Amino acid sequence: MWRSIASNALTFLIVALFVLGGLILWGRGQYEGPGPLSEAICVQVDRGSNFSRVSRDLEEQGAVEYGWIFRTGADYSGKSGDLKAGSFLVEPGASMEEIVDVVTRGGASTCGTEVVYRIGVNRLSAQVRELDPATNRFVERAEFEPGEEDAPAVYTEVRAAADTRYRIAFAEGVTSWQVVDALRNMDVLDGEVDDVPPEGALAPDSYEVRSGDSRADVLAQMAEQQELWVSAAWEARDADLPLESPEELLTLASIIEKETGVAEERGQVASVFVNRLNRGMRLQTDPTVIYGITRGQGVLGRGLRRSELRAATPWNTYVILGLPPTPIANPGRASLMAAAQPDETPYVFFVADGTGGHAFAETLDEHNRNVARWREIEAERANQNDGG
Structure with a gap:
């Protein structure tokens, strides 16, 4: 009997092991x-x-x-x-x-609600958006201007949620004063900013932040990134550039940044300024004159007057030879590389062509024809705006 009980127990155990093994595999x-x-x-x-x-x-x-x-x-x-x-x-x-x-x-959330603060040349905006998992695209829920209008209810709602992500994106060509002014209007950040960072010292990029991060720490991160970009561009520069330091490269890049919003033109615009520096010609670029007036604190909002083009300021490149003493904005990586490795062209002039880009010229006669054509385009647009 005991032998039968032991045999049955062994059989049961074997079956149980098989079942357990199958369950584990399943x-x-x-x-x-x-x-x-x-x-x-x-x-x-x-x-x-x-x-x-x-x-x-x-x-x-x-x-x-x-x-x-x-x-x-x-x-x-x-x-x-x-x-x-x-x-x-x-x-x-x-x-x-x-x-x-x-x-x-761990790490940043990969979906859910995100608040994006965009620091532009003309305005600061905040966008509340949510990722639609089905399409993997963000859907905008609200947009407003912090400091200029009351925040919508949805913003207050997502600010109270623990899993909301925050990002700051600032445009190429924004000045350091504009960045600091914008950061002061972001209630997601804490702390005071005592001094505006030097012009050109901040990298235009997108930065993840958390609620309660200090403004000073965000600026330090931006400055660290720009230092890396400038250093890399300086190391990769052409050997025959008429620039003596990374600071001069940064200044030239800031002028390129303010002169064109067309990515494909950066190398050509850079070549014009490099050619002018090599020939001892004045740079004669309007954005430097504007910076001499505003010091980067906001947008001029009107055309330049003749008296301003003749006024002697350290940044007026119609008056001074060479580069101005400081950058006039915060240039991005592409403009830094354009300043370091400009296109090889014979151009020393350029003017707007009516398409958002520029018409380039090697001679003054050719440039004058391009200017005349631009004046015609301006006149046509003025007539259209007047209803003519």
Whole structure:
């Protein structure tokens, strides 16, 4: 009898082991295999949450079929204590293993709501937008001008949410004063700014920030980035440039930045100024005159007067020879490289051509013809505006 009991027990144990092994293999396949999602979703993980809550949310959204396998896999992989707060994009067909990696990896949220502060030459704007997981595109929910109008209710709502992301994007050609003035109007940041950074010292780029970050730290990050860009451009410069220092390259790049908004023209515009420097000609560029008037504090908002073109300021390149003493804005990476590696052209003149770009010329006669054509375009536009 005991032999029969032992034999049955052994059989039962073997069957149980086979069943357990099969269950483990099945569970592993469920954990590592493609998931049931047909469209991307955004899963939100609140601060203080746990894998039980996350697994329920994922089951409700159809991202996983068996929450207990999801939790077991996280435990087995040693990641159950690594859950990160935020909003995370889960791609179609993502396995449980991939989802565990997404919600434990850390870093910036990959979906959800984002506030983008855009520092432009003419205005500061704030845009509240939300990623649509199905299309992987942002949908705008509101836009307003901080400091100029009351913030919409949706902005107040997302400011109170812990997983909202914030980004500051400032345009190439913005002055340091404009950057500081804009940062002071962003309620997501803290702290005072005692001094405006030197002109040209800030890199026009996009910066991730967090609520409560100090304005001084953001400026320091911008300055560090610009220092790297200037250093790289200076190292890559052409050997025969008429520039004696990285500071002069930065100044030239700022003039290029203010003279053209057409990316393809930067090298040609740079060549005009380099050719003029090599020939001992005055640069004669309007943006430097404007900077001498405004010192970068806002936009002039009108055309230059003849008296201003003749006025002696350190930045008036119609009066002084060579480069002005400082940059006139914060140039971007492309303008820095254009200043370091200008196109090889015979041009020493350029004027607007009516398309947003410029007409370039080698001789004064050719330039005068281009100027005459531009005056005609200006007159035609004035007549159209007057209803003629």
